[in-house]
Amino acid sequence: MSHEPDLAAFRTELRRFIREQLPPDIKATVRAGRQVSLAQFLRWHALLAAQGWLVPHWPREHGGQGWSVAQRLVFDEETCTADCPELNSITFDMIGPTLIRYGSRAQQARHLPPIAAGTQWWCQGYSEPDAGSDLASLRARARRQGGHYVVTGSKIWTSYAQYADWMFCLVRTDGEVKPQEGISFLLIDMRSPGIAVRPIVGIHGWSVFNEVFFDAVQVPVENLVGAENQGWSIAKSLLEFERLKLARIGENKRRAARAREIGWREIENGEPLMRRPWFRRRYADLQMRLIALEANSARFIERSRTGQPIGAEVSMLKLRGSQLIQAWEDLAVDALGPASLPYSGAALVGDSDLPTPDLAPTASSRRFLSRGFTIAGGSSEIQHNILAKQVLGL
Amino acid sequence: MSAFENDEQHAHLVESARRYVERGYGASVRQSSLAHPDGCNPARWTELAELGWLALPLSEAGGGLGGSLFEVCLIAEELGRGLVIEPYVACATAGALLADAAAPWPADAAAEGQCAQWLPALAAGARRIALAAWEPGARFDRQPCATVATRTDGGYRLRGRKSMVLGAPGANAFIIVARVDEPGSTGFVRVPFLVEANAPGLKLTPYALYDGRHAADLELDDVSVGAGMRIGAADISARIERFCEWSTIAHCAETVGTMAASFGITLEYLKTRKQFGRTLASNQALQHRLVDMYVAIEESRAITQAAAQADTVRGVSPAFGRSAAAAKAYVSQAARMVWKECVQLHGAIGMTDEYVLGHHIRRLAAAVTLYGDDELHLVRLASYEDALAMAPTERSF
Numbered sequence: 001m002s003h004e005p006d007l008a009a010f011r012t013e014l015r016r017f018i019r020e021q022l023p024p025d026i027k028a029t030v031r032a033g034r035q036v037s038l039a040q041f042l043r044w045h046a047l048l049a050a051q052g053w054l055v056p057h058w059p060r061e062h063g064g065q066g067w068s069v070a071q072r073l074v075f076d077e078e079t080c081t082a083d084c085p086e087l088n089s090i091t092f093d094m095i096g097p098t099l100i101r102y103g104s105r106a107q108q109a110r111h112l113p114p115i116a117a118g119t120q121w122w123c124q125g126y127s128e129p130d131a132g133s134d135l136a137s138l139r140a141r142a143r144r145q146g147g148h149y150v151v152t153g154s155k156i157w158t159s160y161a162q163y164a165d166w167m168f169c170l171v172r173t174d175g176e177v178k179p180q181e182g183i184s185f186l187l188i189d190m191r192s193p194g195i196a197v198r199p200i201v202g203i204h205g206w207s208v209f210n211e212v213f214f215d216a217v218q219v220p221v222e223n224l225v226g227a228e229n230q231g232w233s234i235a236k237s238l239l240e241f242e243r244l245k246l247a248r249i250g251e252n253k254r255r256a257a258r259a260r261e262i263g264w265r266e267i268e269n270g271e272p273l274m275r276r277p278w279f280r281r282r283y284a285d286l287q288m289r290l291i292a293l294e295a296n297s298a299r300f301i302e303r304s305r306t307g308q309p310i311g312a313e314v315s316m317l318k319l320r321g322s323q324l325i326q327a328w329e330d331l332a333v334d335a336l337g338p339a340s341l342p343y344s345g346a347a348l349v350g351d352s353d354l355p356t357p358d359l360a361p362t363a364s365s366r367r368f369l370s371r372g373f374t375i376a377g378g379s380s381e382i383q384h385n386i387l388a389k390q391v392l393g394l
Numbered sequence: 395m396s397a398f399e400n401d402e403q404h405a406h407l408v409e410s411a412r413r414y415v416e417r418g419y420g421a422s423v424r425q426s427s428l429a430h431p432d433g434c435n436p437a438r439w440t441e442l443a444e445l446g447w448l449a450l451p452l453s454e455a456g457g458g459l460g461g462s463l464f465e466v467c468l469i470a471e472e473l474g475r476g477l478v479i480e481p482y483v484a485c486a487t488a489g490a491l492l493a494d495a496a497a498p499w500p501a502d503a504a505a506e507g508q509c510a511q512w513l514p515a516l517a518a519g520a521r522r523i524a525l526a527a528w529e530p531g532a533r534f535d536r537q538p539c540a541t542v543a544t545r546t547d548g549g550y551r552l553r554g555r556k557s558m559v560l561g562a563p564g565a566n567a568f569i570i571v572a573r574v575d576e577p578g579s580t581g582f583v584r585v586p587f588l589v590e591a592n593a594p595g596l597k598l599t600p601y602a603l604y605d606g607r608h609a610a611d612l613e614l615d616d617v618s619v620g621a622g623m624r625i626g627a628a629d630i631s632a633r634i635e636r637f638c639e640w641s642t643i644a645h646c647a648e649t650v651g652t653m654a655a656s657f658g659i660t661l662e663y664l665k666t667r668k669q670f671g672r673t674l675a676s677n678q679a680l681q682h683r684l685v686d687m688y689v690a691i692e693e694s695r696a697i698t699q700a701a702a703q704a705d706t707v708r709g710v711s712p713a714f715g716r717s718a719a720a721a722k723a724y725v726s727q728a729a730r731m732v733w734k735e736c737v738q739l740h741g742a743i744g745m746t747d748e749y750v751l752g753h754h755i756r757r758l759a760a761a762v763t764l765y766g767d768d769e770l771h772l773v774r775l776a777s778y779e780d781a782l783a784m785a786p787t788e789r790s791f
Contacts, residue, residue, distance in 0.1 A: 260779070274780070281769075284723075284776040291720040292693040295700035316689045381682070388681035392661060392688060 007074055014078040021047050022084055030083040033362035035206050035349055038121070038163045044085050045118025055092055055116045057241055062100055062108070063116035069241055069304045073249065073297075080250030081257060088160065091115060091122040093242050095168050102226045102234050107187065111166070125155040125169030125188070125212060126235070132157075133382050135170070136179040136232065140214060142171035142186060144221070144228075149173075149186060151217045157376070161197045161210035164190050170231050177229075185231035187223040194218070204368035205348050243310060246377070247297040247317035248325060252290050255328035259283060262335045262359060273335055282334075286327050293320050312390035319383040322373035329367040332359070340364050407468050414445060415476030421750075427479040432564030432600075433608030434480045434522070442482060443519025451486050451640070456493025457513045463640050464702040466490075467647035471695070474651025477753055479606055481524070481561030483644040488525035488561075488569055489516040491586065491637035495625045507622055508588055512567075521566040523588070526556035526612055527638055534558075534766030536638050539584050541614065543572035549621040550574070552587060552614045560764070562610035563600040566591055569625065570614065571634055584631040588623045589614075605760035606753070632709025639701075639710055639718045642765045646698040646725040649761040653691045653732045656754040660684070660736045663743075680739060687735055690728040697721045716778035723771035726762045733758035 026040045048054040057072045058064025067075070080086065096115050099108055114120035131138040140153030151171055161167070167188045174182030188195070194217040199207035226234050263274040263283055273279040297317055300310055333340045339360040347354050347361035354361045374380040388394040418441065427435040442448055451466045452458020470483050493516075496509035515521040532538040541554025552572050559568065567590045573582040589596060595617040600610040626633070661684060664675040674680055701721035704714045733755045737744040744751055762768075 280776045281772060284772040284779065287779060288720045288723045288772065288775060291700070291717065292697040292724050296693050296696035298700065299696055313692070316692060319689065320693070384682040384685045385678075387685040387688065388678075392681070392684060394665070394675050394681045394684070 007070060010071060011074055011078060014075060015082070017051060017053075018079065018082045018084060021051075022082065023047075026085060027083045030085055031359075032352070033359065033366045034347075035208075036085045037349075041085055041088070041121075041163070042118065045087075048087075049116065049118045054087075054118050055096060057093075058096060058100065058116070062096075062112050069244055070301050072241060073244065073301065076245065077250035077253060080254045083254070086251070088121065089242070089245070090124045090159065091120070093245070094124065095122045095166075097242075098168070098225070098234060098237075101237070102185075104222070104225075106222060107225065111187075120165050121160070121163045123158050123161045123164035123167045123190070123212075125158060125167045127157045128154060129156050133379050135235075136183070138170055138172060138183065140169070140171045141175075142173050142184060142219070144173070147221055148218045149184075149221060149224070151186070151188065151214045151219055153214055155212045155214075157200075157209045158197075158212050159209050159376075161190070161212050162199060162207065166190060167212070168225070170235055173231075174229050180232045182229055183231040183235075184228050185225040185234045186219055187225060188214075188217065188219050192217050192219070202368065203371075204365035205343075205345055206365065206369065208369070241304075243314045244297065244300055244304060244317065246314075246321055247293055248321040248373075249290075249294055249297060252293065252321065252324050252328065255325060255332070256287065256290060258359060259286070259328055259331050259335065262332055265357070266335055266337075266339070279331075279335060282331055286324065286331060289320070289324050289327070293317070293324060296320070312386055315378075315383045315386045315391075318378065319380055319387075322380065325373050326367075326370045329363075329370040332363050333367045336360050336363050404465065404468055407465060408472060410445065411447075411469050411472035412475075414441070415472055415478065419476045419478055424477060424479060428606045433602065433606065434561065434564050436564075438478075438480050439522065440519045442480065443517065447482070448486055448489065448519055449517035451490035452493035452513055452517055453490070453496065456496040456509050458489075458493050458517055462702070463643060463705045464699065466640070466644050467698060467702045470644045470647040471651035471654075474648030474757075475655045477652065477655070477757060481607065483641055483648055484524055484560035485522050485565070487637055487641040487644055488523045489513070490640060491525065491569060491633065492516070492523065492588065492625060494633055494637065495586070495630060508625065512588070522561065522564065523567045523569060524559050524561040524565040525569045525571075525637070525641065526559045526562070527569075527571050527634070528556065528558050530555050530557045530611070534764075534770055536635070539571060539573045539582075541570065541572040543574045543585060543587065543619075543624075545574075546618065548618075550587065550619050550624065552589065552617040552619060554614050556612040556614075558609050558764075559612055560607065560609045562598065562612065563608045568612065570612070576629075583629045584634060586625040586630070586634055587619050588625055589617060589619055593617050593619070603760055605756040607760065635710045636706070636708075636714075639714065640705070642722050643698060643701050643705075643718055645761065645765050646694070646701070646721050649725050649729050649758065650691065650695045650698055652754055652757050652761065653694065653729055656732055656736045656751065656758060657684075657687055657691055659751050659754070660687075660739050663740055674739070683735060683739065687732050690731055694725045694728045697724045712778055712781055716775060719771045719774035719778065722766060723768040723775060726766075726768040726771070729758045730762045730768075 023043060026044055029036055029040060045054055052065055055063055056065035056067040060066050099111055126135060128138050128140060142149040142151045167190055169186045169188050170183050171186050172182050173184040194215040196213040198211045200209050200211060201207050263279055264272050266273045268276050300314055303310060339356045340363045342354045342356050344354050348365055352361040427438055446459060447469050449458045450461035454460035473482050493509060493513050496506050527536055528534055529538055529540055543550040543552050552570060567588055569586045570589050571584050571586050574585045575582050595615045597613040598610050600608060602608050664680060665673055667674050698721050701717035704717040706714045736751060737755060740751060743749055746752060
């Protein structure tokens with residue numbers, strides 16, 4: 001549903017760009033559901049940056065295009081459904097805009113150009129072994145010592161720490177006050193002495209997340225964003241766009257297309273699954289949920305376009321978008337049936353050495369990976385709490 | 395069309411509908427409508443006409459206000475919120491079909507003649523018509539059409555049966571969809587006829603539904619109708635489809651209103667009812683269930699309004715049909731979940747007839763089935779998806 005007259009033309013332009021520019025090996029990797037390597041990401045970043053499309057939602061003075069929310073969501077949808085790698089949200093949507101809003105001039109000058117060029121990768125140091133959904137109880141400690149903070153402690157579930165050049169990190173700088181009031185927001189060079197990254201192998205077989213250890217890591221005080229002990233409010237000020245994006249329409253559509261493809265290809269009793277009542281029913285049910293999610297999301301985009309507040313009810317989009325992704329992954333596995341069982345670690349990162357058809361070798365891993373969508377970024381239970389408290393007044 | 399144009403006008407419609415329900419449709423008024431043998435109190439019907447809501451869905455060429463389906467949905471949601479019994483959705487959308495047939499596409503003198511006689515009376519609430527689109531044994535599938543219209547000297551002779559015609563009791567006429575074997579065409583075309591309620595050979599079997607609405611089955615035993623009562627000289631089956639979608643989507647909107655009202659009652663109850671020394675609403679397990687209901691209702695409203703905005707003037711485009719099927723499937727599932735959760739979260743009081751919630755519960759339960767439940771509409775949705783998978787653009791990039 002377009003409310004901006006130029007969106008259709010924009011879509012056409014995007015499609016042409018992707019058709020002409022997306023390298024075949026990257027497309028194949030994404031299509032197969034394998035892990036995209038750092039080198040592949042960096043190549044894709046360079047292509048987008050050359051077009052001015054890597055950080056188009058940033059303000060123009062920082063290298064952006066000033067795209068509207070609707071344009072940005074069309075971009076996400078088109079790139080997702082055409083098997084482009086999903087851009088690292090931590091880098092482009094979180095730390096970039098956070099530095100634009102809260103960073104010092106020096107921090108902006110140092111980090112924004114390489115982020116906009118696609119050469120600097122960031123990870124997020126929030127969760128700890130004893131601070132997950134209850135983030136404010138975090139304990140990684142930063143003591144001020146002359147011109148440095150000395151950071152000791154650990155972070156966990158840090159996605160793509162193995163790719164990252166930098167981490168933005170929540171650390172405790174005051175242990176005597178209310179938990180939320182003693183937290184600071186630090187930028188940490190991942191090559192600093194005293195940092196160790198331990199990959200965590202997931203139930204899916206990939207090492208997407210990591211544990212990161214800090215042993216008296218020295219961080220220059222100029223890497224503090226905002227004022228000391230003000231880190232909590234910075235971390236909580238997720239930008240509007242980020243919250244709208246959490247409907248994950250594009251990612252859901254990509255999965256819908258995969259399910260459809262499997263549904264037409266896999267045969268049961270001489271018919272494609274798409275003709276079998278059980279598959280048809282489940283497929284249609286998920287499409288229905290996707291249509292509802294998209295319709296609901298459109299209302300929030302419209303609010304944003306007309307300058308109305310988004311409100312806490314936007315948590316609905318995160319809640320439903322993440323549940324739906326899991327349902328598509330479940331359907332893919334169930335549709336593949338026996339073909340989803342053969343497993344090879346090699347097939348998760350490179351060409352498949354299994355006899356199973358295209359899309360099958362990674363299906364079970366994708367499904368396991370998708371469980372994280374309702375855990376990360378505020379679990380479904382946290383979203384329920386937010387809606388109960390802030391919208392229903394409970 | 396942008397959904398979000400005319401925001402002010404839309405807000406005004408909602409406001410006036412809400413005010414009408416709050417001030418003019420209290421418990422005793424509703425009771426009198428429920429007690430009326432037709433399930434439609436003529437005094438209330440006149441009020442709906444005076445507010446302009448009966449003229450709203452009639453095309454301008456047909457003498458109406460040319461309102462959109464989206465606007466009809468805004469009214470329907472408020473009427474659903476107030477549990478209005480009068481068959482607004484069923485009869486207003488039947489009128490919309492008749493008025494649409496008068497629009498010059500193609501110019502049709504016979505239809506215009508009918509419209510000149512009927513439409514002003516429909517808009518004024520002086521007459522009421524209902525759409526007979528479904529047949530026994532076909533549940534809510536609109537495609538089967540065993541009712542046959544045979545050509546006679548002066549017109550047609552109709553024979554067949556129609557079922558679950560909402561708003562039929564007390565209606566002055568029906569739009570009967572019948573098959574006509576057109577010379578030169580291979581199959582048959584589905585043609586709407588306007589048949590007056592007192593036509594010889596037309597037998598009406600009225601009944602009440604468990605939610606208080608009224609409907610009827612119709613039997614046509616060689617009913618003679620004049621050629622002028624055929625609505626549209628050409629094949630306008632696409633328009634019949636379109637207005638069946640109108641009634642389905644407006645029904646969804648009405649159901650959203652009832653869901654919202656049920657939810658409001660339940661939320662309020664849980665905030666006040668105390669057990670074990672604290673309110674029920676302070677229990678996280680119950681809070682999360684309330685949130686799930688809330689989200690289902692919000693998504694229901696969004697998907698219904700999106701379907702209404704997908705309306706296409708000439709027949710049913712695949713995009714419109716797909717949206718409509720998805721909307722009714724979704725709303726059916728949501729309504730089923732909401733009514734059951736409302737009963738459970740209330741506890742025993744939710745099972746009593748005298749408590750106000752009971753009316754909402756029955757209404758929602760019936761709404762799931764009416765116009766086809768989720769199973770039927772998911773089958774429809776899957777058919778639209780087949781077309782999508784075959785489309786050449788699908789893998790063009």
